Amino acid sequence: MELNPKLAKWSVLLPVIAVFFWSLNIVVTRYVAEFISPVSISFYRWFIAFILLTPFVWPQLIRQRSMVVQHWKQLAVLAAFGMVLYQGLSYSAAHYTSATNMGIINAFIPVFTIFVSIFILKEWPNRFAVIGCIISFSGLLLVIAKGNFANLVSLGGHSGDIIMIFAVFFYAFYGVFLKKWQLKIPLFTSLYVQIFFALLYHLPFVLWLGLDRIDAQNVGSVLYAGIFPSLVAPLVWIMAVQAMGPNRTSVFMNLMPIFTAVIAYFWLAEQWSIYHTIGTVLAILGVILAQRKPLLVLEK
Secondary structure, three states: OOOEEEHHHOOOHHHHHHHHHHHHHHHHHHHHOOOOHHHHHHHHHHHHHHHHHHHHHHHHHHHHHHHHHHHHEEEEEEHHHHHHHHHHHHHHHHOOOOOOHHHHHOOHHHHHHHHHHHHHHOOOOOOHHHHHHHHHHHHHHHHHHHOOOHHHHHHHHHHHHHHHHHHHHHHHHHHHHHHOOOOOOHHHHHHHHHHHHHHHHHHHHHHHHOOOOOOOOOOHHHOOOOOOOHHHHHHHHHHHHEEEEEEEEHHHHHHHHHHHHHHHHHHHHOOOHHHHHHHHHHHHEEEHHHHOOOOOOOOO
């Protein structure tokens, strides 16, 4: 895709906007935890996105139905990891930890992806990746321990962080499966079918636990979750990838902990401590180092 030269200088704003929407969603997740159950907001989120996408994607889905049928199992797996396990556990974690911690833990997705790639793609990390992972994990432990590693002994006080770590771990599977299968299905067709499977996965939980009512306290959060992080952010992110390339674009994900912390500070009055700063710096440094490629030594 060729970007209009007049708009090229503004392309840097695209990934910033996408990351901002995702960061704000983390804070919204924490805020609304008091007003709606994890199952309810997760189901409503994907139901709203499904309804909004239907008139635009349905004609395209009909034309590409043979391709979708061919890959429905892969799409079902992607929905399970990316939309149900990751997002569902995130909504659960919000009941027990801060939005600031959730944002920092999200920054470890690239590190978890390296580990998952070992088992699924048989891709072994180079020395930079190993060192980067060690640095990042030290930052993660520092955040969970609230600046004092002795606090790690009392695991009961870190249940929300642990749930969020599992959520991020499952999302790493989502990214690795995308790379492994490299499905040639248009973005929004793939997203639409994944949302359909996500709704199916929610049904047993909805029937068992029921749905909370949408009211004045949670309606804004539900609508935001169903529109901006689910539909608008992915579209803007894809535009950024097309304009700037995947490698340059991916660097902007490192802004998520910072955006989340700033929004949570002003909205939820969450405090930013020195251990958050050190943990975030270690996480970002580790991720950058882990993505570094070793120099090739040319034979003379």
